[in-house]
Amino acid sequence: MAAIRGFGGFGGLEGCGRGLWWHGGRVKTVVHWFRRDLRVTDNTALHEADRTAERVVPVFCWDDAILRSPDVGGARVAFLLESLRSLESNLEAMGHRLVVRRGRPEEVLRALARESGASAVFANRDYEPYSRERDARVASALASEGVAFRSFKDSVVWEEREVLTGSGGAYTVFTPYSRAWRAKGIPAPRPRLSRARVAPDLALASEPLPRTSAELGHPRGHGLIAAGERAGMKALDEFLEGRVERYATGRDTPSDDGGTSRLSPHLRFGTVNVRTALERLARARAAAPEAGGQRGCDVWQTELIWREFYAQVLANHPHVATGSFRREYDALAWEGRDEWFDAWCAGATGYPVVDAAMRCLNATGWMHNRLRMVVAMFLTKDLLVSWQRGERYFMQRLVDGDLAANNGGWQWSAGTGTDAAPYFRIFNPVSQGEKFDPAGAFVRRWVPELAGVPDRFVHRPWDDPGRRATGKYPARIVDHGVQRERCLRMFKAVRGEGTVEARGAGSGE
Ligand SMILES: Cc1cc2nc3c(=O)[nH]c(=O)nc-3n(C[C@H](O)[C@H](O)[C@H](O)COP(=O)(O)OP(=O)(O)OC[C@H]3O[C@@H](n4cnc5c(N)ncnc54)[C@H](O)[C@@H]3O)c2cc1C
Known part of the structure; x- marks a missing residue:
């Protein structure tokens, strides 16, 4: 087994295998593995791959373990599929090609790395128990080929060990957590993926995207919320252009005129990133006419912090996935x-x-x-x-x-x-x-x-x-x-x- 050092960290890539010693210069090829980050803008791992390699090979892998899970249903599979279609065309517009494959991720990625001659696979971190275990399998399968696996923080602003109590423990009460979270400041969005520097390798096999979620075994698709990066950004902008100012008072009314943002599927699949949302929210707050409008912005930010709070609860206390926290x-x-x-x-x-x-x-x-x-x-x-x-x-x-x-x-x-x-x-x-x-x-x-x-x-x-x-x-x-x-x-x-x-x-x- 080839030795790989430093994958998962944030320093320069190290390792052997295919000549992977990167300390500032570019390596030839890096695979970017899309999971819950289906966008080309403000995407940490994708940006890092773009910065690191001459050629980025973007891949999405249909994982049967997920598709067949009893926790997965048609509404989400349909949203995912539509988002992938949009991602595919956004990538194409910049000279890239999305490779789509189906199978066990460790096998798919090992094969793709070998076929493309990639030195590393980059991905954004996912904190669910299944995803952690899957990523460990992938990292070890890649390491056996001398290919590095690097993961990046992306779907949250602060990870589970970054907002801690004075004694270094995880928060279990929201209000002090949110106070500590707000005190840390917010990182800026990452740059958009650049145009491909080299033409995509058309010899790499890729499956066409299914036409409907039914082809993936999930017939109950719904189209209530438009999917994809462009639709997500449009929903964000429309919400921040006005409705957010009424959010503090209107968010509890279940109506069709959108008292809330309906961005949750976009945040879930990463068609909108939380950093972008927070940056635009700060701009909307600065332009909000009076205290009431600013209050709406502040309350909405609190909801995004609830999202991070529960993400860190799951990461710090994984037993909640199968039983009561208490x-x-x-x-x-x-x-x-x-x-x-x-x-x-x-x-x-x-x-x-x-x-x-x-x-x-x-x-x-x-x-x-x-x-x-x-x-x-x-x-x-x-x-x-x-x-x-x-x-x-x-x-x-x-x-x-x-x-x-x-x-x-x-x-x-x-x-x-x-x-x-x-x-x-x-x-x-x-x-x-x-x-x-x-x-x-x-x-x-x-x-x-x-x-x-x-x-x-x-x-x-x-x-x-x-x-x-x-x-x-x-x-x-x-x-x-x-x-x-x-x-x-x-x-x-x-x-x-x-x-x-x-x-x-x-x-x-
Ligand atoms: C029983 C129950 C189950 C829920 N299941 C989910 C779920 O599977 N997925 C999900 O994203 N949210 C879930 N929520 C939280 C919340 O109901 C939704 O996030 C929210 O309704 C989404 O609508 P919105 O995007 O218009 O939210 P907005 O009010 O516009 O809020 C903005 C964003 O903040 C986040 N957010 C808001 N409230 C919460 C919350 N209480 N907890 C965590 N994040 C929050 C979401 O990402 C949301 O998109 C659940 C809440 C309850 C009580």
């Missing part, structure tokens, strides 16, 4: 019935806001943040179904499904996570609906059975004396008040508590 809650005795879970998935619980949100998710691959919290709390605390079943269902359906953010959101809602809602805070699905969808516009759109129910009763049709919900709308499958008490008992049993604190219980926050 391990004692793995002993919770979830009493929920399978038919309740099925009704929740189908949007047939009899609670209008829950049903509307789930039907929206099923039809579009998307759900507003407030509604994610409502339905997650309803599943865990009203239906008493384990958060892990909901987490998986979300991963299968969401276009932005992301292990760290999804797991963080579910554990927050269930009360089992780091900075979680306390177990005794249980959203009331009726008052949540009345507060955030007061005229029932969102509910009526997704639950047409309630079209004729007056505003006053649209979130509690069982109280409507006119019984105007059409016959097909189900009766409530559980009683919120009864289930709330059962939930509190379930948590108390694990906590060994005799009485439940009253504060916040049953609140409709």
